[in-house]
Amino acid sequence: MQTKIKHDFLQSEKGQLADKILRSCVHCGFCTATCPTYQILGDELDGPRGRIYLIKQMLEGHTVTKETLNHLDRCLTCRACETTCPSGVEYGHLLEIGRSEVEKRVKRSLLQKVLRKTLLLILPFPKRFAVLLQTGQLFRPVLPGILKKQIPAKTRLTKLSLKNHKTKMLILDGCAQPALAPEINHATRKVLDALDIELVSFSGCCGAINQHLSDEEKALVIIKNNIDRLIAEFDNDIEGIVMTASGCGAMFKEYPHLLRNDEHYKNKAEIIANKTFDLTEIINTEKLKNKLNVNKNLNIAVHTPCTLQHAQKLPLNIENILSSCGYQLSTIKDKHLCCGSAGTYSITQPELSAQLREQRLSGLMVGQPDMIATANIGCLHHMNAGSTVPVRHWVEIVAENLKP
Amino acid sequence: MRYHCRMTRATKDNRKSLRKQLHQVLPKTCILETPEQTIPYESDGLTAYQQKPWMVVLPESIEQVQTIIRLCHKEGVPVVARGAGTGLSGGALPLANGLLLSLAKFNRILDINPANRSATVEPGVRNLAISEAVEKFNLYYAPDPSSQIACTIGGNVAENAGGVHCLKYGLTVHNILQLKIITIDGELITIGSQALDTPGYDLLALMTGSEGMLGIIVEVIVKLLPRPEQAQVILAAFDDVVKAGEAVGAIIAEGIIPAGLEMMDNPAICAAEDYAHAGYPVDAEAILLCELDGTNEEVTEQIQFVENLLTQKGATSLRTSQNTAERLKLWLGRKSAFPAVGRISPDYYCMDGTIPRHQLPFILQKISDLSKEYNLLVANVFHAGDGNLHPLILYDANIEGELERTEEFGGKILELCVKAGGTITGEHGVGKEKIDQMCVQFKSLELQIFHDIKHSFDPQELLNPGKAVPTLHRCAELGGMHVHDGLLPHPELERF
Numbered sequence A: 001m002q003t004k005i006k007h008d009f010l011q012s013e014k015g016q017l018a019d020k021i022l023r024s025c026v027h028c029g030f031c032t033a034t035c036p037t038y039q040i041l042g043d044e045l046d047g048p049r050g051r052i053y054l055i056k057q058m059l060e061g062h063t064v065t066k067e068t069l070n071h072l073d074r075c076l077t078c079r080a081c082e083t084t085c086p087s088g089v090e091y092g093h094l095l096e097i098g099r100s101e102v103e104k105r106v107k108r109s110l111l112q113k114v115l116r117k118t119l120l121l122i123l124p125f126p127k128r129f130a131v132l133l134q135t136g137q138l139f140r141p142v143l144p145g146i147l148k149k150q151i152p153a154k155t156r157l158t159k160l161s162l163k164n165h166k167t168k169m170l171i172l173d174g175c176a177q178p179a180l181a182p183e184i185n186h187a188t189r190k191v192l193d194a195l196d197i198e199l200v201s202f203s204g205c206c207g208a209i210n211q212h213l214s215d216e217e218k219a220l221v222i223i224k225n226n227i228d229r230l231i232a233e234f235d236n237d238i239e240g241i242v243m244t245a246s247g248c249g250a251m252f253k254e255y256p257h258l259l260r261n262d263e264h265y266k267n268k269a270e271i272i273a274n275k276t277f278d279l280t281e282i283i284n285t286e287k288l289k290n291k292l293n294v295n296k297n298l299n300i301a302v303h304t305p306c307t308l309q310h311a312q313k314l315p316l317n318i319e320n321i322l323s324s325c326g327y328q329l330s331t332i333k334d335k336h337l338c339c340g341s342a343g344t345y346s347i348t349q350p351e352l353s354a355q356l357r358e359q360r361l362s363g364l365m366v367g368q369p370d371m372i373a374t375a376n377i378g379c380l381h382h383m384n385a386g387s388t389v390p391v392r393h394w395v396e397i398v399a400e401n402l403k404p
Numbered sequence B: 001m002r003y004h005c006r007m008t009r010a011t012k013d014n015r016k017s018l019r020k021q022l023h024q025v026l027p028k029t030c031i032l033e034t035p036e037q038t039i040p041y042e043s044d045g046l047t048a049y050q051q052k053p054w055m056v057v058l059p060e061s062i063e064q065v066q067t068i069i070r071l072c073h074k075e076g077v078p079v080v081a082r083g084a085g086t087g088l089s090g091g092a093l094p095l096a097n098g099l100l101l102s103l104a105k106f107n108r109i110l111d112i113n114p115a116n117r118s119a120t121v122e123p124g125v126r127n128l129a130i131s132e133a134v135e136k137f138n139l140y141y142a143p144d145p146s147s148q149i150a151c152t153i154g155g156n157v158a159e160n161a162g163g164v165h166c167l168k169y170g171l172t173v174h175n176i177l178q179l180k181i182i183t184i185d186g187e188l189i190t191i192g193s194q195a196l197d198t199p200g201y202d203l204l205a206l207m208t209g210s211e212g213m214l215g216i217i218v219e220v221i222v223k224l225l226p227r228p229e230q231a232q233v234i235l236a237a238f239d240d241v242v243k244a245g246e247a248v249g250a251i252i253a254e255g256i257i258p259a260g261l262e263m264m265d266n267p268a269i270c271a272a273e274d275y276a277h278a279g280y281p282v283d284a285e286a287i288l289l290c291e292l293d294g295t296n297e298e299v300t301e302q303i304q305f306v307e308n309l310l311t312q313k314g315a316t317s318l319r320t321s322q323n324t325a326e327r328l329k330l331w332l333g334r335k336s337a338f339p340a341v342g343r344i345s346p347d348y349y350c351m352d353g354t355i356p357r358h359q360l361p362f363i364l365q366k367i368s369d370l371s372k373e374y375n376l377l378v379a380n381v382f383h384a385g386d387g388n389l390h391p392l393i394l395y396d397a398n399i400e401g402e403l404e405r406t407e408e409f410g411g412k413i414l415e416l417c418v419k420a421g422g423t424i425t426g427e428h429g430v431g432k433e434k435i436d437q438m439c440v441q442f443k444s445l446e447l448q449i450f451h452d453i454k455h456s457f458d459p460q461e462l463l464n465p466g467k468a469v470p471t472l473h474r475c476a477e478l479g480g481m482h483v484h485d486g487l488l489p490h491p492e493l494e495r496f
């Protein structure tokens, strides 16, 4: 596509990158077909091709108002458009530039500012989040149904007796997951123990919340801190870091891009990204199969999170593991669709998010499954609040079927 | 390139009044009018043309469309319909003083009738969504433009879209039963019927391919076909484009009708492979994709036969799909070929001429000569079975003068097609893009008939004016540029 980016901006590295991405778009419109927001709203401006145009206009110096901000805010960052795009347009990276530029040009309403600030003050901090959730859990019995669905009941976990193994890996605790669903990492430890892998906790947030709420500066502080701590850990015979939340995994794999201009961190970021694995990437299915008594009656619908299929480009990993182990997989419709969770989207765009959830769930329910399996805490929690069947992390299902 | 419409009677006051009335009947979110909102609608799939619309409306019901059209009619404001905006001839290019009417919100499948093998759909339903929805009845909608993932059925009808499978199963016009249209005075009329034939003139055929100039399509009943028991694709590689072209002729000469027969040259192969990872041989000069479908026995027999034929005709390697996933992957590369070219060039200009098949070697040679002359690369994608050629001229719109050179080159290709006994459009329509070449293709009497038809539907020329059919005046003015055999195309017309 033709571009006329403002001279000053074009001189910057960001300007060059934006120009390169914009020019790789040939305006064919294929991406609109798989964009969840375009499919619901039917406005070019709520689809990838229109958002690309809005960003182009802004960088070319046209007037921007809340309109552009709103349409970019409504984007889920699910990156389904990237999977669809034959021309290889790196939409995610363009959006990142678009979002940070629009924040400089358009003021948000006070209400929005407060909401976003609050999210930034709580979510990335595991302790603050846990306190808030525990308060909710305390009052759960007396809360109205709709709120009750948002707050999971407290889980009690059995104590694990795990062996020591030669292969050691880190496991990211994450920010919301330890409080919301501690059973996921618990199950992961059990399953990987059976596969002779020992896990060592690595605490902290991946930085995605700040990044997605356009708080780039703070995101970089978190990221660099993670990198320093990880590099130190990797010296101690650690093979890599396992992610049980695909959102965090996708973020870790983005570190090299985010630090591409930082001479000091750029190579380290590359090392970290290369040693970051989604849980599905390290499972030896042949070995796992022999350790399981698979419940063959269970009909499972798989929801592959966007961060796994579109960002990490691992669209079939969950299905492959489950079906190779002998699980029965249910037919689903529109595999590419986002469930509407999308980081903080369910909070910042509640209506669209609920609509997307309904749509995604109906696509997952076509084969009348007993259960939905996924790989990201955000999707799991968000879908559970609207689903008639349980939504679980796939590793929990597998862990329950381990032979004693 | 900026495009200016030649005429409209509406004044500023008319638009002001229309705007006021539209705000009374449509929700705020369905009206876009600031430049920030309307510029992203300035192009369809052909970005060489841009025109910011005066206003964009996104109606949600047939009644709203009727009201909008009535108001436009009353105020004399022109209207351009838009589906998914994937058109490649600027058909949905907006007007500076006109309304752009998007039908994207009409995306529901209203009824599926497996017994009658038909489906009733709204105009904004995506082509592929129809086949997906009827898959459970083991049916599908046959015309499959490469853009089928995104383009709408309304746009398909308006362009009489074709696709890979049209060689055997026909174009859009052969696969629809009934249309509901809103005329320029806002009346809702039904054309065609659920039965195979209807008395009177075949208005259904007339509407198909009318490029939004005769009415607004608001409902389509499409014909569905049972999925064949078996379908397999052969991928054949050639070290010479001409040999591949000859192989196409040989297959057809044997009386075989493939479900699809497509050809791509090396640049197109490389770009498509980079995206689709279909296993295309990137060192081949050309590939053919030949699909055969039918009963198990038929297909097995024909595959064997065509494989032998292709080997005889010099194929350097052959691969036949063994399952549906592999077959779809082989098509994915072909169907993504245009935008995949975006990987090797910032912009492309897709031509859409048809030629008699036997002229292929001659045309390809000429294109290659022109490519050198203009210093612009070309990737060729070819619906080989029906002689519809898509040379993609690769250019960079950021380099001054390159678009103009590209257009000139493109014009030369189309003239070549006509000279070789072909036409200037196979399936992408005339739109804004090929309006001048229409003067080369048609005589003034034929053009006059087109105008008469247009006027009987839309006397004020409010529906997509300035597209598809050139005025005789325009042709006369252009005549000087297209002198063939010493004759001007319309010697009978007065020159200005």
Ligand SMILES: Cc1cc2nc3c(=O)[nH]c(=O)nc-3n(C[C@H](O)[C@H](O)[C@H](O)COP(=O)(O)OP(=O)(O)OC[C@H]3O[C@@H](n4cnc5c(N)ncnc54)[C@H](O)[C@@H]3O)c2cc1C
Binding pocket: A027, A028, A029, B044, B045, B080, B081, B082, B083, B084, B085, B086, B087, B088, B090, B091, B092, B103, B123, B144, B145, B146, B147, B150, B151, B152, B153, B154, B155, B156, B157, B158, B159, B160, B161, B162, B163, B164, B211, B212, B213, B215, B216, B217, B218, B338, B339, B427, B428, B429, B464
């Ligand atoms: C990568 C790529 C590949 C393509 N491959 C093919 C192919 O293989 N075969 C093929 O035939 N085409 C192909 N096309 C062209 C294009 O997709 C088709 O012309 C398609 O039919 C356009 O549909 P649309 O919904 O995008 O319509 P638009 O581009 O929005 O509009 C096209 C025309 O239809 C009119 N129109 C749209 N909706 C209505 C309506 N409801 N009522 C009245 N008029 C209406 C518009 O005014 C315009 O004149 C391709 C395009 C791209 C970008």
Ligand code: SF4
Binding pocket: A024, A025, A026, A027, A028, A029, A030, A031, A032, A048, A049, A052, A081, A084, A085, A086, A087, A088, A089, B339, B342
């Ligand atoms: S699919 Fe890719 S090239 Fe086509 S419009 Fe979307 S981003 Fe642009």
Ligand code: SF4
Binding pocket: A034, A035, A036, A037, A038, A046, A047, A048, A051, A074, A075, A076, A077, A078, A079, A080, A081, A082, A091
């Ligand atoms: S990231 Fe998702 S929501 Fe955003 S434009 Fe792409 S497909 Fe649409």
